[in-house]
Amino acid sequence: MVNKENYKSELRSAILHLNERGLYSASKWAAEQLMGIVMDGEKNIPVRYKYLKVNSSTRRRSRTDESPSTLGAGSNISTPVRDEYNDGMDNDYYLLAKSYFDCREYRRAAHVLRDQTEVEECELHFLVEMFLLSRASYDEKAGEKRKEEENIELEGPLGKSDALNQELVLLESELSVLQKNGTIDSFGLYLYGLVLKEKGSANLARIVLVDSVNSYPWNWNACAYHELRLHNESLAKYEHLEGTFGYSNYIQAEIAKVRYSLREFDQVEDIFEELLSNDPYRVEDMDVYSNVLYARECFSALSYLAHKVFMTDKYRPESCCIIGNYYSLKGQHEKSVMYFRRALKLNNKYLSAWTLMGHEYVEMKNTAAAVDAYRRAVDISPCDYRAWYGLGQAYEMMGMPLYALHYFKKSVFLQPNDSRLWIAMAQCYESDQLHMIEEAIKCYRRATNCNDSEAMALHHLAKLHAELGRSEEAAYYNKKYLEMMEDEEREGPDMVKALMFLAQHCKEQKRLEEAAVYCTRLLDYTGPEREQAKNLLRGIRLEQSSSPAMDIDQFPLE
Structure with missing residues (x-):
């Protein structure tokens, strides 16, 4: 039975x-x-x-x-x-x-x-x-x-x-x-x-x-739904949790994402490299790693990562975004957009895909499509400062600085420690339509306190103060700019302008020895500034008639 x-x-x-x-x-x-x-x-x-x-x-x-x-x-x-x-x-x-x-x-x-x-x-x-x-x-x-x-x-x-x-x-x-x-x-x-x-x-x-x-x-x-954007507080709590969950890949990934928001790219790269060594088939959060590699123009590393996630699981939104970043870095923006669209077919609320696709449309000068993509991103998450920043860029390209300024203000409210956002706001104030120079100076000053690694804010502050006839302030910021370039052993595109301004300023202030030093440095460059430096050195020699004559032959004029 x-x-x-x-x-x-x-x-x-x-x-x-x-x-x-x-x-x-x-x-x-x-x-x-x-x-x-x-x-x-x-x-x-x-x-x-x-x-x-x-x-x-x-x-x-x-x-x-x-x-x-x-x-x-x-x-x-x-x-x-x-x-x-x-x-x-x-x-x-x-x-x-x-x-x-x-x-x-x-x-x-x-x-x-x-x-x-x-x-x-x-x-x-x-x-x-x-x-x-x-x-x-x-x-x-x-x-x-x-x-x-x-x-x-x-x-x-x-x-x-x-x-x-x-x-x-x-x-x-x-x-x-x-x-x-x-x-x-x-x-x-x-x-x-x-x-x-x-x-x-x-x-x-x-x-x-x-x-x-x-x-x-x-x-x-x-x-996962809490986005309070308290980065330093989050970092402290996650590092405290490391004491108990020392082997948690999730905790490490969250620390990496917080540091990414703080733009600490060196630490982010180190954490993700360790994560991949521990979990070689991980796809989750790797799109954040690809953003870091993209920003640092690490073409080989990004190529390797794109290939790896493609072989692991190509039908993940993260994988599509990584491959999209790879093609964007190669300059193939149409193909990059195709992969971001594919990510959105898999998950139409995948925030990064909308934002990154907006960036690609900006590169392609398709501002209407860029605005549409960025608006979709802020609809999904009003806390995404990158999308607000992208909207500002798009409207700036369309010659609408007031609209651009509105969106840049939203982005800087969400990410007040990002120098790029303050610089973008300053450039809007500096535009011909607004020409609000004092407001621009305030924004550039904020940028100098936000890890402006390119020293763009210092150069612009020097330029604006010079235009306003504030030679001492202009000289101060030009010196700060040169010091930053020298400390990092870099040659910035505006070093010649800074050296020329300081040489002329010191000569006018009768600080002839200091002016001669700046002129000597200009002799190492090519172009019209080199000839101007020679003329300045001759003028300095004439003004030093009460002192032992300066031997102009010590400077290589040819």
Whole structure:
């Protein structure tokens, strides 16, 4: 005689084993067969009605912490902990719904669970099923999958459409009631935060997500939505965590990203090189590494990285962005745009792809497309200073400095320690349309305090003060510019201008020996400045008539 209980037990075990190994279709098949077994004495009910039958006899109570954690004002329920992996998992409805969920059949999952939650609030199944039910509603009934399909149908020139998630209001209402009643756990709060964020209620979403993290700190997804841009504070906390999680690649990657935001490229490069040696097939976060290699024009290293991620997993947004950076560095901007578009086909909310594609359109002088791409980026994340900066550049190219200044101000608010942003603002103020020189000087001064590695701000400060007739200030900044170039053993493009100004200024101030030194340095250059330096040296010799005559022959005039 067939032992149906044994079949059911074996099928339940098979579902778990298949699911553990990622065999989701086979797991779904087993779950459907489990639901298809008619027990002796049970009326053969059509499956569509059987799903609506509440069967709480197989549910088990779960063990919770002795003292439930508090969720602020959000919930009085702590997240349960299973005694064993299989305990509490023998509910057939749950297993079937979970198998549908894993196969991305969200409507089917929601349908199975819709009437399976009328049990005591502290049971594990209630909490888990409520999360799956709500998440299935979020992904399917609430319109996420349908919205993606509409995006494909309605997309504009850059994939932009007005498709919206139409049913978030209902889901928000359901989750709000659960939160007020205290019958929602940390995972439900996480989902509620997602819904609020999607609807644009960013502040309330942040509060709910903080409650979720406080209740269950291991849910990394809830933490990932916090972008407070407190870089130094974040760096201190991550370095503190290193004491406990010293071998965590995730912690190292987060430190690298914070240092990237602080533009500490040497340290970022070292961290990512170590990450790749420990985890050679890592694709996650490697697009940040590619940005560093791109900025430093490390062509060979970027080529190697692009090849490596292509061989590892070419159908990842990160991989497409890395390859896009590679072609951009080669000057093949059309091909670069193609890969950024491919990244957006894989994930149309991938922030870096929109921003980088905007940069490429700027290079191609396609300002309209660049503005569109940057606007999509700031729609996804208003905290992306690069997109605001890109918008400023685009409007500056179109000869609209007031618009450009507006966007540069937004970018500098988000990233106040980036000298490039202050310099961009200063150049807007300096433009012929605005000609606000004093404001430009203030911005250049801020840039000098923000690690202006190219010394551009110092040169511009010297030039503007000279134009305003402030020769002493101009001389001060020219000296600072020369000192910076000498300390770093670099030859800047404006060194000749600085030397010539200082030579003439010192001569006018009767500091003839100092003027002669600057003239001597100018003799090492070619061009008209060399001849001007010779004439200055002759003038200096004439003015030193009361002193021993200077031997002009000591300077190589030919």
